[in-house]
Amino acid sequence: MIRRLALPIAVVAVLGTALAACGDSSKTITVGALYPRTGPQGSGGSEEFRGVQLAADWANNTSVVQGTRIKLAPVDAARAEQVPDAMDGLAARGVSIVLGSHASAISAAAAREATVKRLAFFETGAVGQTAPDDSNGTNFFRLAPMGANLGRAAINFVQDQLSAKLPAHGPLRYGVAYVDDPYGRTVAQGALDTIKERGLSLAGSFPYDANAKDFSPVAARVGAAHPDVLFSAAYVDDGVAVRKASVAAHTPLLAAIGTSSSYCMQAFGDALGPDAVGLFASDKPDAADVNASALTPEGRRMLDWVSKRYEARWHEPMGAAALSGFSNAYALFVHVLPAAGNLSVPSVAKAALSVKLPQGSLANGGGLDVAPPGSVDAGANRRPAGVIEEWVAPGKKVTVWPPAFAERPVEALPLA
Missing domain, CATH: 3.40.50.2300 (Response regulator)
Structure with missing residues (x-):
C-alpha cells in the first residue's frame, strides 16, 4: 500500500x-x-x-x-x-x-x-x-x-463481423481518410497496414487538413476512388464536415467506420443527426456503454x-x-x-x-500489462479498453462488439 x-x-x-x-x-x-x-x-x-x-x-x-x-x-x-x-x-x-x-x-x-x-x-x-x-x-x-490498434480493430471488425451483413458485394474496397497530423497518421497507418497484411483491396488513402474551410474536395476524392467502406481518423469538426460533404455528394458507401476524437463522441452524432445512423466507431467506451x-x-x-x-x-x-x-x-x-x-x-x-491487471479490472473494461523496453510496442498497455460502437438512431449509439460488452447485435443499417 x-x-x-x-x-x-x-x-x-x-x-x-x-x-x-x-x-x-x-x-x-x-x-x-x-x-x-x-x-x-x-x-x-x-x-x-x-x-x-x-x-x-x-x-x-x-x-x-x-x-x-x-x-x-x-x-x-x-x-x-x-x-x-x-x-x-x-x-x-x-x-x-x-x-x-x-x-x-x-x-x-x-x-x-x-x-x-x-x-x-x-x-x-x-x-x-x-x-x-x-x-x-x-x-x-x-x-x-495505441492509435494503430484502433485502426486495426476497425478494419478487422468490418471484414470479419460486418461484411456478411452488408448488401451483396464482391471483395470490399476500402478507403482511408485521415486528418494529416500525428494522431490521424498513426490511426490511419494501423488501418492501412491491416488492409495490406490481409490482402484486402485499397481504393485509396485521403489525407486532409483539419483546418480546411471546404471539405467537398475531400468528399470528391473519396467518391472518385469508389470505395465500398470508408475508414476515417478525424476530430469532431472535420469529421462532421467530411461526412456532411459526402452525404451532399451522394457518395455511395456500404459502410463507414471512424475512430477516437470523432465518431465515438456524442457531439459528432448530435451534429449529424440522421446522417450518423449506420456509422460505426472504434474507440474507448463511454461509461454508459460498458457492460x-x-x-x-x-x-x-x-x-x-x-x-x-x-x-x-x-x-x-x-x-x-x-x-x-x-x-x-x-x-x-x-x-x-x-x-x-x-x-x-x-x-x-x-x-x-x-503490475498486471486482467481485462475488466478497470471501470472502462481495460486491464494493465505494459510492454517492456525493447519490445515493438514498448511502453504500451497491451490490455487497453476498446469497443466498436454503432449509431443506431439520431443521437443514439450502442456498443455492438466485442460480444462481452455488446448491448445489441451488429446490424448493417443503410447509410444516408
Whole structure:
C-alpha cells in the first residue's frame, strides 16, 4: 500500500512532503496533470482531466492510500509548443510523475520532454505515435490504446463481423481518410497496414487538413476512388464536415467506420443527426456503454461509483475521455504507485511494468500489462479498453462488439 512507500529526502522527483508544520503526519504526493483545457482540444482534455480528478478523489478517500494524499498539479497545454515550458515548470516544482494528455501532438511532445528530463509520463487518453528514440517503457507509458490498434480493430471488425451483413458485394474496397497530423497518421497507418497484411483491396488513402474551410474536395476524392467502406481518423469538426460533404455528394458507401476524437463522441452524432445512423466507431467506451457484467468485481464497483459521481458533479453522462482518464489514473494511483517501493522514477517505471491487471479490472473494461523496453510496442498497455460502437438512431449509439460488452447485435443499417 502507498502508506508503506519510502520517501527518502533524495527523491525530490515526486514531492513527497510531510505536512509537519500543520501537525499532520500524512504525506502529499504531487502528480502533474498536463491536459489541454483551452483551445481546439480543450473540451476533450477537460473531460479527461475530470476523470483524473475523480481517480485522485477515490484514492484519497480509501484505505489503500491511508496516510498519503495525492495532489494534482494541473497545467493547461493547448498546443504541443507549450509542452516544454509546462514540463519545465512541473520539474522545477519537484514533480516527476505526470499524467496527460488527451491530444496526440501534445502527447508526442510530452514523451520527448519526459525522455530528456527523465520524468515519468503516463498517457491516459491520446493514441498517436511517439518518436522511436523516446524512452518508451522507461519514461513514457501509454495506458490508453495505441492509435494503430484502433485502426486495426476497425478494419478487422468490418471484414470479419460486418461484411456478411452488408448488401451483396464482391471483395470490399476500402478507403482511408485521415486528418494529416500525428494522431490521424498513426490511426490511419494501423488501418492501412491491416488492409495490406490481409490482402484486402485499397481504393485509396485521403489525407486532409483539419483546418480546411471546404471539405467537398475531400468528399470528391473519396467518391472518385469508389470505395465500398470508408475508414476515417478525424476530430469532431472535420469529421462532421467530411461526412456532411459526402452525404451532399451522394457518395455511395456500404459502410463507414471512424475512430477516437470523432465518431465515438456524442457531439459528432448530435451534429449529424440522421446522417450518423449506420456509422460505426472504434474507440474507448463511454461509461454508459460498458457492460458491467463483463467487468471484475473491482471494475464493476469502480464503474458504478465513478458514473454516479461524475453525473452528480458535472450534470452530464460520463463520456469516453473522462472514463479513460479515470480508469488509467486509477490504475496508477491505486495499483502502480503502491507497488513502487519508493517514488523514484526508476521504481515507478519498474512497478508500471510489473503490475498486471486482467481485462475488466478497470471501470472502462481495460486491464494493465505494459510492454517492456525493447519490445515493438514498448511502453504500451497491451490490455487497453476498446469497443466498436454503432449509431443506431439520431443521437443514439450502442456498443455492438466485442460480444462481452455488446448491448445489441451488429446490424448493417443503410447509410444516408
